[in-house]
Amino acid sequence: MTAVPDFPRVTVTIHPDASGEVTIQGISHPIPARADIRAARQAALGMVTLRAAIALGRPVRVTAHDPDGTWPLIVHPDGHVTAADIDHSPAGPASDRTFRLRTRDGRTSEPTRSALIGRNPQPAEGETVQTLFAIYDTGRQVSKTHARLDIDDRGSVTVTDRDSTNGTAIRLHGTRRPLRAGASLVLPHEATLLLGDLELVVELESPSEE
Incomplete structure (x- = not known):
């Protein structure tokens, strides 16, 4: 380490x-x-x-x-x-981990390793992604293609803002951190993802949980 x-x-x-x-x-x-x-x-x-x-x-x-x-x-x-004296690695085969997206009204995605989220998310030319997760948002807080999420071989999820109109932020135990337009951040465990004011939960899964 x-x-x-x-x-x-x-x-x-x-x-x-x-x-x-x-x-x-x-x-x-x-x-x-x-x-x-x-x-x-x-x-x-x-x-x-x-x-x-x-x-x-x-x-x-x-x-x-x-x-x-x-x-x-x-x-x-x-x-x-x-x-401080322990080398921490997530339990289980991290390279096989996936995540699910869950809205506050209970809608969930299938397990995935990459996702675009928004009102009508579409990949850019040449971009590959496993999941397109559309969010119903009559208040139009969420952009058409608002953000992208990816999980790496260590089991960490990164969120990338896609130049959204109302911004992307992370909230963890009451502390809120906004992303700069187009920027990426690691999403901490138990954090809530904010698309404008709309909340989205990201749930990590191991292969044995599927």
Whole structure:
């Protein structure tokens, strides 16, 4: 496993009242009080994922403090959190993993390794994709071809904005990160994909789950 640099310096502090803060290179980002310590911890690590790991495109080291103790962690761009001395790899044959798309009204796609999503998604000339997932959107928040998703051989899903009108964003435990037009980001586990204001859930699957 490639060594994870000590930069940037990231600390997470969760207080007994389930509030907390994330400090990245001396800049503090408050975490409002949550229902319990676990929820506050998830919110803080979600912020680290979006503001540090994804921003840098690599894992980052975190020193976490909460009422249960203090320990070193590594936060990965795909949202996985591991102990600093553990080499984490997703369980199962990642190269065979797929994902499903699910709308809030319950519509789902077939398992796939690549998808275009939008009101009437169409591939560009010469582009190949397994799934075209049309989203019913009377409010026209979603562009005709809004975004593309791909899963790599490690089981990480990347979302790419297709110069959409209302933008694409990722929300994880209350923290929202927009994509620049045409840009790509790794989609963390448990994150919600936002197409304008419309929510889309991406569910990872292993071959044994199909």
